Amino acid sequence: MKKKEVQALRLEFDGISENEAFSRQVISLFAASLDPTLEEISDLRVVISEAVTNCVVHAYKNKGGKIKIHARIFDDRTMKIKIQDFGCGIADIEKCMEPLYTTDPSGERGGMGFAIMQAMSRKFRVTSRPGIGTTLYIEFKFA
Amino acid sequence: MEAVNLTFDCRDGVLTAAIAGEIDHHTARPLRDAIDGEVIRRRPKVLVLALKDVSFMDSSGLGLMLGRFTRMQSLGGQMKIADPTPEVMKILRLAGFDKKIVWFSTEKGGVNA
Numbered sequence: 282m283k284k285k286e287v288q289a290l291r292l293e294f295d296g297i298s299e300n301e302a303f304s305r306q307v308i309s310l311f312a313a314s315l316d317p318t319l320e321e322i323s324d325l326r327v328v329i330s331e332a333v334t335n336c337v338v339h340a341y342k343n344k345g346g347k348i349k350i351h352a353r354i355f356d357d358r359t360m361k362i363k364i365q366d367f368g369c370g371i372a373d374i375e376k377c378m379e380p381l382y383t384t385d386p387s388g389e390r391g392g393m394g395f396a397i398m399q400a401m402s403r404k405f406r407v408t409s410r411p412g413i414g415t416t417l418y419i420e421f422k423f424a
Numbered sequence: 425m426e427a428v429n430l431t432f433d434c435r436d437g438v439l440t441a442a443i444a445g446e447i448d449h450h451t452a453r454p455l456r457d458a459i460d461g462e463v464i465r466r467r468p469k470v471l472v473l474a475l476k477d478v479s480f481m482d483s484s485g486l487g488l489m490l491g492r493f494t495r496m497q498s499l500g501g502q503m504k505i506a507d508p509t510p511e512v513m514k515i516l517r518l519a520g521f522d523k524k525i526v527w528f529s530t531e532k533g534g535v536n537a
């Protein structure tokens with residue numbers, strides 16, 4: 282039987298660092314109807330924060346740009362989230378997914394964003410085209 | 425409402441930076457600047473990041489720790505982490521930082537634990 286979508290949310294906002302907290306708060310409120318555990322809500326907030334921060338820092342190099350989020354809740358208690366930027370894109374996705382890999386020259390980033398997003402979600406997929414942008418497809422399953 | 429708050433305490437060469445609130449990319453920079461400034465002023469042997477009241481942290485927090493860790497090492501000192509919450513501990517473990525960086529609970533053992 283095909284699962285049914287029960288709730289959907291579309292967000293579009295500017296990729297500036299102030300909106301990192303905003304976006305993870307909105308998504309955790311959206312998830313409230315699933316009555317998530319503390320760990321589930323914490324993981325969700327971390328994953329959204331990682332994804333949006335990557336748009337702000339890497340895709341748009343701290344100069345701002347559009348970020349789109351489409352979040353959907355299904356009747357089997359899964360949540361699918363698509364996060365899209367229109368920034369620089371990623372040439373070598375596999376390389377960027379390696380733990381501790383970062384292109385940031387400041388020495389202030391851990392290179393652990395992708396590893397954390399993968400570990401804290403059920404499914405995680407990245408598509409990207411250099412010069413066009415990057416899209417993340419993330420799935421969560423709630424108990 | 426402040427997203428993050430920082431208080432310092434310095435005694436016997438140990439500088440404790442207690443962080444309360446959210447550590448993300450937005451708040452990491454002011455935290456870094458304030459902590460580095462205090463380290464330059466006080467020249468501690470040990471920098472302790474006290475994390476009991478951290479309500480949120482993502483990998484920007486790992487970057488903040490890694491940066492202070494290498495900085496303290498290059499100054500001939502040490503950095504330690506105190507009282508990480510279960511949520512913060514999960515991220516430290518995922519990054520393998522729980523092995524690299526000394527962490528302890530002030531409740532159980534104090535600075536030498």
Ligand SMILES: Nc1ncnc2c1ncn2[C@@H]1O[C@H](COP(=O)(O)OP(=O)(O)O)[C@@H](O)[C@H]1O
Pocket residue numbers: 331335336339340341366368369370371377378382383384385390391392393394395396415483
């Ligand atoms: N949305 C994005 N647009 C362009 N590059 C990205 C994006 N997300 C991640 N990257 C690239 O992947 C690398 C690894 O990302 P991540 O694992 O989150 O570590 P960090 O953010 O600490 O560098 C980044 O340094 C960057 O080069």
Ligand SMILES: [Mg+2]
Pocket residue numbers: 331334335393394395483
């Ligand atoms: Mg990142």
